[in-house]
Amino acid sequence: TTITAKAGDKTATCSITVIPTPVGSITLTLLSASLTVGESVTLSATVGPVDAIDKTVSWSSSDATVANVSNGVVSAKKIGTATIKAKAGNKTATCSIMVVSAPVGSITLNLQSASLKVGETVTLAATVNPSDATDKTVTWTTSDATVATVSNGVVTAKKMGTVTITAKAGDETANCMVEVLSDALEGWEEGEPIEGGI
Structure with a gap:
């Protein structure tokens, strides 16, 4: 920008440069x-x-x-x-x-207890929260595999007794108490009379 000053027939100019503020x-x-x-x-x-x-x-x-x-x-x-x-x-x-990683906050099972006869099975389903937990892998264990086994949540009754099935995700656990009852017909063969039967 040029600034001009004039007096009579005389002029003077000044050039102004505006420098942007960095x-x-x-x-x-x-x-x-x-x-x-x-x-x-x-x-x-x-x-x-x-x-x-x-x-x-x-x-x-x-x-x-x-x-x-x-x-x-x-x-x-x-x-x-x-x-x-x-x-x-x-x-x-x-x-x-x-x-x-987003830690696991809780794990719950669809059943807290179950009663089975020898040879029967029940499927446990685990819900891990929060939904965005980084690792929602569930591991299953039984307190006594001779009474009942567990694989991917499927519990199989083996013999009379009581066991605890545990599901674990992260540092959180959930339990289901499983009671295995005797099979009333265990050892019975077809054609044999049932004691007390009609």
Whole structure:
């Protein structure tokens, strides 16, 4: 811009150059965050000074397979670590993101107790919460495999007695008490009279 001053037939000029105010700093609301897979967090960037000519912020992730970022919204994708970078002008700020496994909060069974005769089976179903737990694998055990066995939730009665069937996911467990009763016809062969029968 040129400024001109005139007096009579005399003039004087001054050339003015307006220099844009550069970005002096950028800060984030968080320096670090811990997320479970599927969770998200929003980062806000503050660019200074207030009269900086271009306060546009660009976002990037050091590993988008672990955590990606869009307009400051960070989404956890898989277990690991990633650094989220915000840049304005030639200034940058970072936030360290740790993506951890979502622990199992509880496990429940469809039955808390059951009565079976020798040779019978019952199927137990386990529900693991929360639904987004990283590892919802259920392991099954019996307190006495000679009385009743369990495989993938299917309990098979072997002989008279009482056992506890345990389902475990993560650090959480659920139990079902199973009573195995004798088979009234155990050892009976077809054609033989039943004592007390009519």
